[in-house]
Amino acid sequence: MRLTMVGLATGVIAPISVEALIAYIKGENYSFARALIVLGVISLAALVLLVIRSSSRNLRTSLDVSLFLAGLATFGVGTANVVDSAGDGSSALAKAWGVVFLGILVLTLAIYSHVVSRNGSALLLATRQSPAPKEVEQFNVDSVLTVHRFDDYQDADREVEEYCRQALDPQDLQFIGYYVDGRCRFHVDALEAATLNPYFRRSSRADRRLAYERSGRQLDWLIENLDVYMQHLSGGILIRVVFDVEQGALYYCNIDEGTYIMGVTMIQDEVLVADEKIRHLANELGHLPRAGAPPFVRFAK
Numbered sequence: 001m002r003l004t005m006v007g008l009a010t011g012v013i014a015p016i017s018v019e020a021l022i023a024y025i026k027g028e029n030y031s032f033a034r035a036l037i038v039l040g041v042i043s044l045a046a047l048v049l050l051v052i053r054s055s056s057r058n059l060r061t062s063l064d065v066s067l068f069l070a071g072l073a074t075f076g077v078g079t080a081n082v083v084d085s086a087g088d089g090s091s092a093l094a095k096a097w098g099v100v101f102l103g104i105l106v107l108t109l110a111i112y113s114h115v116v117s118r119n120g121s122a123l124l125l126a127t128r129q130s131p132a133p134k135e136v137e138q139f140n141v142d143s144v145l146t147v148h149r150f151d152d153y154q155d156a157d158r159e160v161e162e163y164c165r166q167a168l169d170p171q172d173l174q175f176i177g178y179y180v181d182g183r184c185r186f187h188v189d190a191l192e193a194a195t196l197n198p199y200f201r202r203s204s205r206a207d208r209r210l211a212y213e214r215s216g217r218q219l220d221w222l223i224e225n226l227d228v229y230m231q232h233l234s235g236g237i238l239i240r241v242v243f244d245v246e247q248g249a250l251y252y253c254n255i256d257e258g259t260y261i262m263g264v265t266m267i268q269d270e271v272l273v274a275d276e277k278i279r280h281l282a283n284e285l286g287h288l289p290r291a292g293a294p295p296f297v298r299f300a301k
Contacts, residue, residue: 068110075103131184139165144192148209153185160285164188164261167281170195173274175212175264176281182220182258184213199266216262219252223260240282242275251275253282261285 078099081092133148145165157178164176170193177187189212190196191205200208227237241252249271251263261282265274 064110064114067113068107071103071106071110074106075100078103145188145190146192147186147188149186150184152183157185161186161188163281163284167277172267172270173263173265173277177213177216177262179216179220179262180259182217184216187213196266212264215250219262223252240279244271249274251278253278255282255285
């Protein structure tokens with residue numbers, strides 16, 4: 001809905017802005033007729049985007065195409081006025097060249113946006129650095145459990161954290177992260193257990209924690225894109241996903257809109273056990289009250 005409103009606003013503002021550019025370059029009065037012509041061109045472009053959308057392209061691609069067309073239109077307007085302003089003095093010519101360069105900039109941004117969204121490089125750059133936890137705490141139960149809490153951590157998250165700590169076991173489920181809007185509120189792990197020493201011959205426990213926390217943030221982008229493609233199968237959003245890597249597994253469970261947990265097992269023989277535990281945990285968290293009054297509670301299946 002938000003993207004739809006942005007698109008409608010752009011469709012109205014764009015012709016006004018383009019005509020204002022033309023009037024500014026030529027030193028003329030504002031022309032509503034030309035604005036209507038530009039609006040007609042944008043409406044035709046919107047129809048093309050609708051066809052693209054219905055032919056299995058995602059919304060991000062449609063927005064990139066829209067940006068590309070806007071840049072192309074700006075570049076065309078600027079180029080035409082460079083020719084028209086050739087004998088009108090340096091001031092008009094400088095304005096025309098400014099519009100040309102603006103069009104080139106918009107075209108470049110559109111191409112860059114499309115490339116990075118397709119290959120995921122923007123995601124890798126955005127998640128390359130991990131935030132520093134504001135608080136680290138250890139619990140000695142049957143084994144040593146370590147909790148890392150981040151800046152977005154709230155008092156309401158303590159009950160969620162308690163459920164996650166109870167689900168951990170060095171023998172099957174060793175790491176759980178809790179994410180809201182793509183940002184980690186906290187993660188809790190049993191990686192300090194001595195029985196897991198053979199799994200840290202090539203990397204340290206701290207490195208694993210950083211890698212797991214980063215993977216959890218990357219899941220937000222990955223699942224969002226998978227949801228787009230799932231819609232073409234007449235299905236809903238992904239509630240639970242298991243990434244079995246033959247050396248353990250990574251689990252994603254949707255709790256509520258923008259809220260999910262990510263679990264990790266390092267032991268291949270315990271993939272099914274950890275899967276059942278993370279599913280059960282997601283169901284328990286689905287019963288917990290959260291801010292607002294959601295119309296329904298979704299359970300992991």
